[in-house]
Amino acid sequence: MTYFPEEVVEHIFDFLSSHRDRNIVSTVCKAWYRVERLSRRSVFVGNCYAVRPGRVMARFPGTKCLSVKGKPHFADFNLVPHDWGGFALPWIEAAARGCPGLEELRLKRMVVSDESLELLARSFPNFKALVLVSCEGFSTDGLAAIATHCRGLRELDLQENEVEDHGRQWLSCFPDSCTSLESLNFACLKGEVNAGALERLVARCVNLRSLKLNRAISVESLARILVRTPHLVELGTGSFTVEHRAEAYQRLIHAFRKCKSLKSLSGFWDVAPRCLQSIYSICPNLTVLNLSYAPAIQGADLVKLIRHCFKLQKLWVLDCIGDKGLAVVASTCKELQELRVFPSDIYGTGTAAVTEEGLVAISSGCSKLNSLLYFCHQMTNAALITVAKNCPHFTRFRLCILDPGKPDPDTNQPLDEGFGAIVRSCNDLRRLSLSGLLTDTVFLYIGEYAARLEMLSIAFAGDSDKGMVYVLNGCKNLRKLEIRDSPFGDAALLENVGKYETMRSLWMSSCDVTLGGCKALAAKMPRLNVEVINDRVESDEMEENPSDMHKVEKMYVYRTLAGARNDAPEFVDIL
């Protein structure tokens, strides 16, 4: 291959789309490293602290799409203190200096300030797409800067961010000359936007295919918008409260009928059951339906709707759909690939909404199912074994039994055998979340059979260090391991220290790991950052020098080329 001119090698590399493949070819020889790095257009950084931003830009000066992730996954559940880190600014600054041709930026779980958004808006003349997922630290002022300065912006996608509302004018900052928007998602914003400005914006952006509104947008406004955007493929509605005999509602039905390209629906906050009839005409074309923010819809109404949705591939619902509702899904949605069932009654006294029966029904009806997130009140081994047999194609399997450590209610046994069946049957399993009563045995199975597993989430499980060791020694493709409230201690942590350099990160909280154990790990493995995160309450009480026997409340370990980070807050010790 080295006899070929570089242009040919580069052309061959063009066919490699995955980051992993490109990473691998770059290690073959110096020539390939050079060709690859100069031709790389899309860079993915899974942990923002694994490498310095400047280094990334220096190595890949031609970067057009940059994707960076910050906080560990458990930050979604408030387990990571608020100002732990994950700042976007250094990345945007480095890109502004090193890759001014940047076109797309995707950030997940990072702290993005208005200042960084302003810098972003001014630094990249070809900027086309901004995707922020689960980020925080910015306000609508930052969005105003993006709208104002990013000429030719195609995509502004804000998913589940915490955005401070500084007023409605940001949307009006899109100049009249802006006609390039193809995707606009501001569903997570709490404040109002200027409805008139929005209607004019969508009217002039003729290529708009994806529009996700926030709760503040009324049905009246939605009807007017839909009339101007009949080619929409994805729609997130705003608030869906309207008297179903009202004129606005009639106009809405009429507008929906014109939208022949709609394939994805979400939103539906506050929707009243009767209003769902307005979308019956679209249902037969739907491939994606997200009703997980519509708690007012009960099982029976959901079922009526779903009977129309026979092309559905992705369904997100609340557990008030019930086992019976899931049976209807199973018989109607034969193309279903992804199902998420969220809990609707977290604070209540648990009237069982979905159980193992619903899951078994789904598995027998939907043979193409490959991705599952299922919150339920109970699960049995028999059910899991049946599911494993019916659906061997799972790549993502996340089961959350709401009661931690709950056994199989029929047999009072742990759920080891059930999960064991899943990992044995699903050879392509990449992501797994466990729950219920589990002993070390389940980890023995996981270590032995889950060869492709990349991410494992453990909570309230296991008996001893052996459990964690089975996983570390067994799962050769493991990248992320997150554990909470499980009896794994120093012996497990230190059993296979080399493993952590093959992984992106390890999170352990409320386990039995001690400060001494963390120090030992840090000493043995200098290319890991071992972060000990102290809860605020503890820091005040703690002595100056806690003993090594002191159990660590939260520990985050990750491989890094950048050494200890210099932006850690005082409650984080990097050993």
Next chain:
Amino acid sequence: MEDLDNLKATELTLGLPGTSDAPEKPATVSSRVNRRTNEECCTFARNRSEDTAAPAAKARAVGWPPVRSSRMNSCRARKMETEDNSGIYVKVSMDGAPYLRKVDLRIYNGYKELRNALDDMFRCFSLGGVEAHIGESDNAITYEDRDGDWMLVGDVPWEMFISSCKRLRIMKGSEARGQ
């Protein structure tokens, strides 16, 4: 569970008014587990399974179940809706205003929103040339609770407030200061 209405109001509970059926507020288990022994830790999961009481009565660990805050808030909203579909309408009076208003306390998410709404409603009645913002220095928002006492709005958690508020009154500065 089905008694509701008046019986519920007179029921003795350990909970604060306005909280859910669970007598315990969500406990932060993580703050105490640091002192756990190994045995406690191992039996932690076991103890949970042995306890057959309603899930609501158990202490809830931080970050469990693993659901994002935006969804948790959605659940909270639904819980309130299913408990009582009608709004909580209370009269609002302001000294010197020719008529009273009524507000539905359920539609606000907190004190700030309530203050803003009252400000919008009563601004036109502000006396003198200076527009006094309702709730700031010169006015006090008070409410009559179930015991018939006039309380200052803002001291107690929002949900406790809306379950015990019978009517609102915006007091002018001088009266609010007890002069």
